[in-house]
Amino acid sequence: MLKKAAGTRLESLWDDAKADGMSESEKLLYRSNLLGSDMRVTNYGGGNTSAKVIERDPLTSDEVEVLWVKGSGGDIGTIKMDGFATLYMEKLHALKDLYRGPEHEDEMVGYLPHCTFNLNPRAASIDTPLHAYVPRTHVDHVHPDAIIAIAASANSKELTQEIFGDEIGWLPWKRPGYELGLWLEDFCKKNPDAKGVVLESHGLFTWADDARTCYETTLDVINRAIEWFETKTDGVSAFGGEKHPTLPEDERRRVAAALMPAIRGMISEDSHKVGHFDDQDAVLEFVGATDMPDLAALGTSCPDHFLRTKIRPLVVDFDPANPDIDTTLDNLRGMVEAYRADYAAYYERCKHSDSPAMRDPNAVVYLVPGVGMITFAKDKATARISGEFYVNAINVMRGAHAVSEYRGLPEQEAFDIEYWLLEEAKLQRMPKPKSLAGRVAIVTGGAGGIGMATAERYLGEGSCVVLADIDAGALEQARDALSQRYGADAVRSVEMNVTSEDAVAAAYARMAVEFGGVDIVVSNAGIASSAKIEDTTLELWDRNMSILSTGYFLVAREAFKLLKAQGIGGSMVFVASKNGLAASPGASAYCTAKASEIHLARCLALEGAPEGIRVNVVNPDAVLRGSRIWEGEWLEQRAATYGTDKAGLEEHYRQRSLLKRSVLPEDIAEACYFFAAETSAKSTGNILNVDAGNVQAFTR
Structure with missing residues (x-):
């Protein structure tokens, strides 16, 4: 049994009480899931696992050997049973007679569907032969930083031998596919006592004939590599030492x-991008190091890293010892254009x-000395996730650079993976982006009924959303509810008083860091x-104007600054009110402030048009359900104004409308979506x- 160790060591999480009674596929x-739960083993979507299981053939009722292997595009940490492809081992072995050599590698993928067991719709991945031809029941393939640091070293074969002896073998770089599967089979036949193999510039394969042994062998190999690196690098300055503070x-x-x-504006001309900022210790150590530019230029090694992070990062010319943001911004376009030209070359x-x-x-990936990634x-x-993969690459470079010479993938090999026809086919199968994919929205009053409904409408169409509200408790509940439905990545919240210049500016600054812009x-x-009117106090008047007029001005002013900095246009939607067009008895302060909103929007539409910034207004009326402004005194006051009670107020509003229908938060959200989407691009x-x-509210 693997010894449990603290600190940097991986601990076995295997629980026999849970595993007992499981089938071999359930143990897989x-x-x-255990392996994928720790990013020191493999990153999201990285690696794959398999088991060879005896199943009953649905046609013949004969017992047959079936390969269960992670399907294309899956993630071992979150995979379910339907995430595995299943293939007849007999048919997989029969493919050997059809293989015409490395130059015909890609055609072998087309044969994999013919090997499918039990009509399983899950597509098999390119790594399927690597698992099929290892003559062991259980196989793990993962990408731990400690192992890739060995695999990406100039003398990786010698290091593998030094650390593991004959227990773990080594194979030179070979692009994943059928030929590499045959290499693994040959290695296993020639080294029957080996427990795994390090693949140069790629990762780790381990195997065993039972699930627990395979799992704990994987952890043991990784832990031995971690321990070896700790011994070898103790006291060694990482990446040549610090250059930038x-x-x-x-x-x-x-x-x-x-x-x-x-940056977002410069790179979103064809399709909108969303940003992520990372300034964890590992990143800061790397971006401030002496050898960072040279190492970054070498690119990443492991194919999984490379596909997520591109051929190499862009190193931003910024000096944290003499920080001059304006000069950096002036020079940024030249840096971006130089990167594009280099990529085209x-x-x-x-x-x-x-x-x-x-x-x-x-x-x-953009590396900023003294600042982060x-x-x-x-x-x-x-x-x-791309950032997480580059952190893995940083860890790999740290280890390899300390004990040897770090090597990235050769340029042609990197290109052949990035532009692999099979990878292109996978990209072409991706679903069409949703209408607001890559967009970032901020919704003030985001914890209320209309705000929540609008945020949900945007999230459902692929947008990221920042909920802004002054009510901290309601804001937290709204964020948690939307995060559960749409994922924590896409939702942020910020406590914001729209009447405070500082609070509004801080909210936009946070949004810029969280998502890259708006x-x-x-x-x-x-x-x-x-x-x-005679009962309207100056305080009541000022409060309406402060929130509903001045607040909308402050939010719009900061938005224009950010939208212009991006230079890719945008959409602003004012949720005003029918009362901004139609007078209402006993609500002069509210109606006047709402009219101010509408006219401000018209003024901003004039100013924004040359920049592609559209400004439009949605006028709701009598949205009672789910709306927080209808709680307390306002509800009582409006009911009194119209001579009814609370229960009868909604019916009163419904009957006074031409269509005799209630207006719901979702109806307002639909209008807000229309003005945000390309369907209103000319409005x-x-x-x-x-x-x-x-x-009374007809505009003409």
Whole structure:
């Protein structure tokens, strides 16, 4: 049994009480989830696991050997039983007679569906032969940093021998596929006592004939590598030692908040990107190191790292000892364009006659000395995961650089993986992006009924959302509810008083760091008051104007700064009210403030148009259900105004409308979605009434 160790060592989480009674395929799932639960073993989506299981053939009722292996695109940490591909081992062995050599490697993938067991719809991955031809029941393939640091060293074969002896073998670099599967089979036959193999510039394979032994062998091999590195690197300065000082945390975030919207605007011309900022200790050590530029230029080694982080990162020319953000911003476009040109040259050098067209030439990873790492991708989760993969690459470089010479993938090999026709086919199978994919929205009054409904509508269409509200308790509940439904990556919350300049500016700065910028601004923060004019106090008047007029001005002013910094347009939606167009008795302060909102929106539509910033207004009326402004005195006051009680007020509003229908938060959210989406790309300065019909509020 693996000894449990504290600190950097991996501990066995295997529980016999849970595993007893499981089938071999269920133990495979259990083992996979345990391995994937620790990022020191493998990153999200990285690695794969398998088991060879005796199953009953559904047609012949004969017992047959079936390979259960992680399907294409899965993640071993979160995989379920339906995430495994299942294939007849007999048919997989029969494929050997069809193999025509490395130059025909890709055609073998087309044969895998013919080996499917029990009509399983889960597609088999390119790594299937690597598992099939290892003559052991259980096989793990993972990408731990400690092992890849060995695999990416110039003398990786010698290091593998020094650490593991004959227990763990070594194979030279070979792109994953059928040929590598045959190499593994040959190695196993020639080394029957070996427990695994290190693949140069790739990762680790381990195996055993029972699930627990396989799992604990994987952990043991990783722990031995960790221990060896700790011994060898004790007292050694990482990456050649520090060259640049690390800025204090608040300064790091201030720099990131300035750089990220500018970068985002430059790289989102074809499709919007979402950003992620990481300034953990490992990142700060690397970006401030003497050897960082040279190491970063070498690129990553492990194919899983490379596919997530691109050929190499962009190192931002920034000196934290003399921080000049304005000069960095002035020079940033030149850095981005130089990266694009370098990427295009790489494509031209390496392309084949049948290579797919060049993809997005922009960097994914941006390294800022003294500040941290910025990553951009199609969505927040992908940007975060790309950053995690580059942290893995940093850890690999740290180890390899300390004990040997770090080597990235050769350029042509890197290209052949990035532009692999099989990888291109996988990309073409990806679902069409949702209508707000890559967009970032902020919704003020986000914890209320309309705010929540609008945020949910945007999240459902692929947008990231920042909920802003002054009610901390309601805000936390709203964030948690939406995070559970749409994932924590896509949702952020910020406590914000819209009447405070500092609070509004801080909220936008945080959004810039969390997501990279903003595209959609929904001003929805609100109050409601009712009083005859002679009973309207100056305090009540000022409160309405402060929140509903000044607050909307402050939110819009900061939004314009950020939207202009990006330079990719945007959409602003004011949630005003029918009362902004139609007078209402006993609510002069509220109606006047709402009219101010509408006119402010018209003014901003004029200013924003040259920048592609659209500004439109949604006018709700009588949204009672789920709306917090209808709680307490306002509800009582409006009921009194119309001579009814609370229960009858909704019916009163329904009957006074032309359509005799209630207006719900989801109805307002739909209008807010229309103005945020491309369907309204040619609309600005408009007012959309969502009031079930009120003739007094007709705009013409």
